[in-house]
Amino acid sequence: MHEVGIMESALAAIRQQAETHGATRVARIVLRIGTLSGVDVEALRFAYDALTPGTFAADAELEIESVPARAHCAQCDTDFGATGGFILTCPRCRAFSSDIRTGRELDIARLEFPALP
Amino acid sequence: MNTPALTLAEPTPGFRINALTGAATGSSRALSGPLSAEITAALHASGNGEVAVRSVDVNIPLLEKNDILAERNRGYFLGRGLAALNLVSSPGAGKTTLLERTLDEFGRATKCAVLVGDLETDNDGRRLSRPHAPVAQITTGTVCHLDAGMIARAAQSLDLDGVKILFIENVGNLVCPASFDLGEQARVVLLSTTEGEDKPLKYPPIFKSADLVLLTKVDVADVLGFKRDVAVENIRRIAPQARIIQLSSRTGEGLAEWYDYLRALAAQT
Numbered sequence: 255m256h257e258v259g260i261m262e263s264a265l266a267a268i269r270q271q272a273e274t275h276g277a278t279r280v281a282r283i284v285l286r287i288g289t290l291s292g293v294d295v296e297a298l299r300f301a302y303d304a305l306t307p308g309t310f311a312a313d314a315e316l317e318i319e320s321v322p323a324r325a326h327c328a329q330c331d332t333d334f335g336a337t338g339g340f341i342l343t344c345p346r347c348r349a350f351s352s353d354i355r356t357g358r359e360l361d362i363a364r365l366e367f368p369a370l371p
Numbered sequence: 372m373n374t375p376a377l378t379l380a381e382p383t384p385g386f387r388i389n390a391l392t393g394a395a396t397g398s399s400r401a402l403s404g405p406l407s408a409e410i411t412a413a414l415h416a417s418g419n420g421e422v423a424v425r426s427v428d429v430n431i432p433l434l435e436k437n438d439i440l441a442e443r444n445r446g447y448f449l450g451r452g453l454a455a456l457n458l459v460s461s462p463g464a465g466k467t468t469l470l471e472r473t474l475d476e477f478g479r480a481t482k483c484a485v486l487v488g489d490l491e492t493d494n495d496g497r498r499l500s501r502p503h504a505p506v507a508q509i510t511t512g513t514v515c516h517l518d519a520g521m522i523a524r525a526a527q528s529l530d531l532d533g534v535k536i537l538f539i540e541n542v543g544n545l546v547c548p549a550s551f552d553l554g555e556q557a558r559v560v561l562l563s564t565t566e567g568e569d570k571p572l573k574y575p576p577i578f579k580s581a582d583l584v585l586l587t588k589v590d591v592a593d594v595l596g597f598k599r600d601v602a603v604e605n606i607r608r609i610a611p612q613a614r615i616i617q618l619s620s621r622t623g624e625g626l627a628e629w630y631d632y633l634r635a636l637a638a639q640t
């Protein structure tokens with residue numbers, strides 16, 4: 255369950271962003287998580303629900319955008335959508351790829367704060 | 372055994388460092404180098420008297436703090452001309468045994484240091500303690516992986532003068548360490564013959580991120596009915612980028628290749 259630690263770290267970063275923007279609460283948190291990030295989205299939501307009550311993020315809505323995996327085949331110079339999990343098999347030449355172009359994202363994409371009074 | 376506990380500038384509950392050899396040398400080599408996210412803010416006031424919100428595109432990593440500290444570690448290690456290796460495996464795959472033998476053989480000619488992480492006890496730190504190699508034990512308490520901050524602080528407890536290779540033995544765990552960059556030059560994932568050939572398929576993220584995979588305890592492969600070629604094929608499917616070395620810390624098979632790898636890494640750093 256390293257998702258708890260990851261969410262703790264994310265909330266610390268979000269709190270800092272809130273301070274930077276003069277906000278005491280956050281209304282909406284949008285995360286961008288790649289399917290090859292190694293982080294489980296359900297576990298992340300679970301951690302979020304466990305960590306946020308009574309905090310600056312108590313009423314915030316958590317939105318998680320999933321980023322599909324795309325890889326590049328060096329053998330035949332092809333970009334392809336990787337649907338087979340972590341085994342990135344080129345659909346043209348069947349070579350295994352290690353060149354992940356998208357799908358590793360583990361980002362805080364966007365935050366919404368209540369407007370200043 | 373002399374195991375001075377260090378006072379941490381930024382304590383994490385349950386987290387401790389014990390330097391087992393080599394004197395603590397204060398904070399003269401403080402790490403530095405700020406990074407910051409680019410932020411664009413936009414103000415959206417909605418029309419009909421609803422509560423207005425400010426929407427901010429932040430685009431920062433969830434693990435921003437760890438990633439920043441990892442980059443600082445990387446710069447610090449490179450600046451000192453040493454290569455750091457992050458060794459990751461399930462508990463018992465043979466990390467400490469391999470490092471013991473590596474320090475005794477390879478470590479005589481090329482100066483090495485070790486940071487070793489476990490939840491509790493400094494047993495591994497004691498096993499690795501050698502007069503010619505600085506070692507520090509990191510006990511993480513309940514944390515199931517090392518992070519870049521722990522490495523930054525523990526590295527300052529070691530005398531790294533003349534050290535060419537810094538081994539970081541991570542907490543035994545094939546899941547959590549995958550997400551935490553420590554600032555290493557190379558990530559080394561160990562798979563032992565006692566674990567089954569399909570481990571790479573069951574725990575793909577960590578293997579996907581490996582620069583080198585060590586297939587360990589090959590001395591007992593036959594007796595266990597462990598099919599080396601199947602394991603190698605599984606590693607290649609997940610991690611075509613990774614070099615694979617098959618070795619035994621007991622018989623010494625494959626160790627020459629491992630030492631060659633280390634020598635090459637030290638030479639290019």
Ligand SMILES: Nc1nc2c(ncn2[C@@H]2O[C@H](COP(=O)(O)OP(=O)(O)O)[C@@H](O)[C@H]2O)c(=O)[nH]1
Pocket residue numbers: 460461462463464465466467468469543587588589590591618619620621622
């Ligand atoms: N047969 C055999 N046993 C090994 C080898 N390397 C380690 N072991 C044994 O595996 C167990 C766990 O090893 P250890 O180095 O503590 O694993 P770690 O948890 O990854 O640090 C110990 O009982 C070692 O003696 C090896 O190459 N061959």
Ligand SMILES: [Mg+2]
Pocket residue numbers: 466467468495540
């Ligand atoms: Mg060990």
Ligand SMILES: [Zn+2]
Pocket residue numbers: 327328329330331332344345346347348349
């Ligand atoms: Zn191809």
